Amino acid sequence: MQLRKKIIEQIEQCLDRDYLSISNVSYFMQSIRILIEIDNSQTQYKITSHYCNWLLHKELDRAISPVIIKDIAESFKEYESKNDLIKKINSAISLKKLVEELKEILWINVDKKVLVSKIDHDEYWIKIIQLILNQIEFRPLKLKKKHIKIDGFEFTINGIQIVPLKNKYNVELLSKELIEKEKRLIIDIALFRD
Numbered sequence: 001m002q003l004r005k006k007i008i009e010q011i012e013q014c015l016d017r018d019y020l021s022i023s024n025v026s027y028f029m030q031s032i033r034i035l036i037e038i039d040n041s042q043t044q045y046k047i048t049s050h051y052c053n054w055l056l057h058k059e060l061d062r063a064i065s066p067v068i069i070k071d072i073a074e075s076f077k078e079y080e081s082k083n084d085l086i087k088k089i090n091s092a093i094s095l096k097k098l099v100e101e102l103k104e105i106l107w108i109n110v111d112k113k114v115l116v117s118k119i120d121h122d123e124y125w126i127k128i129i130q131l132i133l134n135q136i137e138f139r140p141l142k143l144k145k146k147h148i149k150i151d152g153f154e155f156t157i158n159g160i161q162i163v164p165l166k167n168k169y170n171v172e173l174l175s176k177e178l179i180e181k182e183k184r185l186i187i188d189i190a191l192f193r194d
Contacts, residue, residue: 004038007031008109015115025131029055032105047094048101054136061142068092069141076146076157085150089171090190099125133169137162140174150185
């Protein structure tokens, strides 16, 4: 119980800061991860657990983060068009759900509700998401190979990664065939949209 109290205090300190930085957000997510483990609520907060893990590893596979990787793999099974695939991948990476889970964790666990209400606006959460995405750039999520066809081009997907492009964060599909052809397939990330 002492550890839980200490972790809640650490989270409150993060919320009470006047600015957001990579180190603040990384510390915040580390504290959230420990709280989730203490409360044994990893299954209740699957998306948050996934992003906490992603921040701590150079790459993830199904063994470390099965939920999101399974959802991303499912995106490639049945899609009607390139736009449909883009929507499914955006839904699978679940940034909106991540924010919803983090807010729920904070409202349930933080005693100083004024700190939670202070940060309960989109501008704050967009900055948090941007800092998280900044930290997981080029750290792939490995998938079981999926053979797909987009715009007449057939290739096998073996993972995805977050990449910066034109001052935005994007999802890049990883494929041996794309590398061989010196091509990239980049998908815009839709923040806070399903």
